[in-house]
Amino acid sequence: MRRLISTAAVVTAAALSLAACGTTESASDGSDKAADQIRLTDATGAKVTLDGRAKKVVGTEWNVVESLVSLGVDPVGVSDVKGYKTWDSVVPLKNTPKDIGTRGEPSMETIASLEPDLILATTDLPASAVKQLKKVGPVLTVRPADASDPIGQMTENLELIAKATGTEQQAATLDKQFEAKIAAGRKKLDKAGLAGTEIAFADGYVASNQVSIRPYTDGSLIGDVNKRLGLKNAWKVEGDKDYGLATTDVEDLTGLGDDVRFAYIGGESSGDRDPFAKNLTKNSVWKSLPFVKAGDVHQLPDGIWMFGGPESMGAYIDALTDALTK
Incomplete structure (x- = not known):
């Protein structure tokens, strides 16, 4: 320091x-x-x-x-x-x-x-x-972040900052817009027959030529948004008490169900290598996974901050629902 x-x-x-x-x-x-x-x-x-x-x-x-x-x-x-x-x-x-x-x-x-x-x-x-x-x-x-109530913590933080900056009206508008995004996204998935679909969202990185995968459990902000959209979180690992994040590897992905949809944000624009689209393309375990074989691996656009506020989560809802309903 x-x-x-x-x-x-x-x-x-x-x-x-x-x-x-x-x-x-x-x-x-x-x-x-x-x-x-x-x-x-x-x-x-x-x-x-x-x-x-x-x-x-x-x-x-x-x-x-x-x-x-x-x-x-x-x-x-x-x-x-x-x-x-x-x-x-x-x-x-x-x-x-x-x-x-x-x-x-x-x-x-x-x-x-x-x-x-x-x-x-x-x-x-x-x-x-x-x-x-x-x-x-x-x-x-x-x-x-608070894994016991991710969306509630996001909203609480926004409203506290709004009080400090005299922007309570803007905060109320953002809250309403977020709820409208949730409702519209849920309706879109329901119409496509995807209500209750199992989703596994993750990000990943490479260290010492080994791919590490970070699952976003129900306790993550994205996991909570997925739940509000009517989706079911496919991860069985336990996340941390704040961000609801866990760590796993490619072999552990074999424990996911046959009907799981997999989504991730790769961070390509940050200069990082995308482990899912690049490092794992020749991995036999990865290639054997049902969602990989079915083409149900969805890379969402970069620039959506997975730990952000209502606007980031609104962009995530749009990106995810578009990917799942194509």
Whole structure:
């Protein structure tokens, strides 16, 4: 983790930002600032007070950045801007934010130089990093995923960020649009006779010439969306408590049923090799799988962030239902 630089400019910026977290003048002094304050409680239980709706916002993780963009707020700072543009191109940045470093190690110096009204972080960021961020400006921390209620967590995060930025109306519109996407997608699948179809969604990567496959179980956001669409998750492995993700290999795919449809996002535009379309084409186990033989392997378009918000999930619904009903 980069240490916070101790220049006079940064210290001044941090002091100004911290002052924004404190109480404003009392009403008895003739100030109406107290009435404009926004008081929030984040995922860690921390109380966050803003003097008004946040306008200069930094996002340390792509899901909170997507929420900002969807709500009509252009972030002034984003972690790994190039990576966001690659993996979340369906919700493109509309401005040119400052790159603040990697998602796991944001630059405190760069963030301080932006003098943000608010820094959006997630519980994936180490507590020590969040502690440093709080020396720079107000920090609102969200839980990026919850396998017990993935869609509920997505919605909760969007609404909390909307409160901080004064965009509650936009959040309500996004929620309605997402529900409409679910309803339309379910109707489309039902009409095609695909209600209750087993689906296995995954991504994969290659390490030391070995293909590792990452199943998205019912506890994943995509798994929850699939369930809402009336599909049945074919994965029998257990996912982690936050993202609902698991790890398996090609041999374990033989345990999937004969009528399973397989879908994935390959990440071709990121420069990664697509393990399903390239590395496994000569693998005898892969070629023997029923869904491979039946041509029921569906590569969905890149740029749909699998851990994003309502707009990413809406794009996923469109892509999946189009692929399954061709």
